Amino acid sequence: MQIDGTAAIVTGGASGLGAATAAALAKQGAAVYALDLPSVLADAPAIDGVTYVGTDVTDPAQVEAAVAQAASGGAPLRVAINCAGIGPSARILSKKGPHDLALFRKVVEVNLIGTFNVVTLAAAAIAQTDPLENDARGVIINTASIAAYDGQIGQVAYAASKGGVVGLNLPAARDLASSGIRVVTIAPGIIDTPMLATVSEEFRAALAAGVPFPKRLGLPSEYARLALSIIEQDYLNGEVIRLDGALRMAPR
Template sequence: MQLQDTTAIVTGAASGLGAATAHALAEAGATVVGFDLPSSIEGAEPGEGVRLLPVDVTDPTQVEAAVAEAAGTGRPLRTVVNCAGIGPSARLLGKKGPHDLGLFAKVVQVNLLGTVHVMTLAAARIAETEPLADGARGVVVNTASIAAFDGQVGQAAYAASKGGVVGLTLPAARDLAQHGIRVNTVCPGIVETPMLATVSEEFRAGLAAGVPFPQRLGRPEEFADLVLTLVRHDYLNGETIRMDGALRMAPR
C-alpha cells in the first residue's frame, strides 16, 4: 500500500504513539487527519501534513462526522491507525473494595469500542474507494498491548480491553477481506510515552532492566516505523505483532 497522495486517520494523534505515527505517515506522503480529545489537542504541535480534529472515539456520531471529513480531503482514505487508549490501574478487589465498575466500563469503551467505532466507520469509507493491485483498498492497524497476554496486578480492565483488540484482529481481517482492507495489530511493551514522563529516572531504569534485549524502553518512533511496515507490506494481514524486546511481564 503506497502512502503518497492518500489520506490516513490516526487516533490519539496529539501525543505519544499516535503523534509519532501521524508524523511518520505525513513524512511518507500521506495527508494525516488526527483524532484526539479537545483537551489533548490544546497546545499540541502536530507538524506539517497533520491536521487534528477534536473527537471522542467512544461517541460513534463524532467518529462518523470526523471520518467523513477525513474521507473528503480529495485524496483516497487508505490507512487507519488506532492509538487512542487509557490505562488506569485498579485491582478487582482492593483495599477500598471492589473495582469501580464504571471505570472498568470506561476503559473498555475507549480501548475496545473506540477502536471498533473508528475501524468500522472508516472501513465503510475505504470500501468506496477505487481498488488498487489485487483489489487492495486500505489497511487498519490497531494498538493493543503485551498486557493482553501478560496482564499484571491492577490491569484487569486494561488487559481485558486490549485482549479484546487482539481477539478482534483475525475476524476483522476476514470480515473486511472482501473489501480489500487488511487488519493488523501491534502490541507494544514499555514505550517512552508521556505517561512515563512523570515517573522518576530510577523507576524508568528499573523498567528498562527487565527487558531482555535491547535493555531499554521502546521508542514511539519504533512503533511508528513498525506501523509503516504493516501498511506497506500487502501480504501481512490478520497478524498480531509484539514490539517488546522479548519482555514477558511478571505478575507485578
C-alpha cells in the same frame, strides 16, 4: 501499498504513539487526520500535513464526521490507525474495596469499543475507494498491548480491553477481506510515552532492566516505523505483532 498521496486517520494523534505515527505518515506524503480529544489538542504540536480533528472515539457521530472529513479531503482514505487509549490501574479487590465497575466500563469503552467504532466507520469509507493491485483498498492498524497476554496486578480492566483488541483482529481481517482491507494489530511493550513521564528515573531504569534485549524502553518512533512497514507489506494481514524486546511481564 504506497503511502504518498493517500489520506490517513490516526486516533490518539496528539501525543505518544499517535503523534509519532501521524508525523511519520505525513513525512511520507500522506494527508493525516489526527483525532484526539479537544482538551488534548490544545497542546498538540503543529506538523506539516497533519490536520487535528477533535474527536471522542467512543462517539459514533463524532467519528463518522471525522472519517467524512478525512475521506473528502481530495486524497483517497486508505489508512486508519487506532492509538487512542487509557490505562488506569486498579485491583479487583484492594484496601479501597472492590474494583469500580464504572472505571472498568470506561476503559473497555475507550480501548475496545472506541477501536471497534473507528474500525467500522473507517472501513466503510475505505471500502468506497477505487481498488489498487489485487483489489486492495487499504489497511487498518489497531493497538493492543503485551498486557493482553501478560496482564499485571492492577491491570484487569486494561488487560481485558486490550485482550479484546487482540480477539477482534483476525475476525475483522476476515470480515473486511472482501472489501480489500487488511487488519493488523501491534502489541507494544513498555514504550516511552507521556504516560511514563511522571515516574522517577529509578523506576524507568528498573523497567528497562527487565527487557531481555535491547535493555531500554521502546520509542514511539519505533511503533511508527512498524506501522509504516505494515502499510507497505500487502501480504501482512490478520496478525498481531509484539513490539516488546522479548519482554514477558511478571505479575507485578
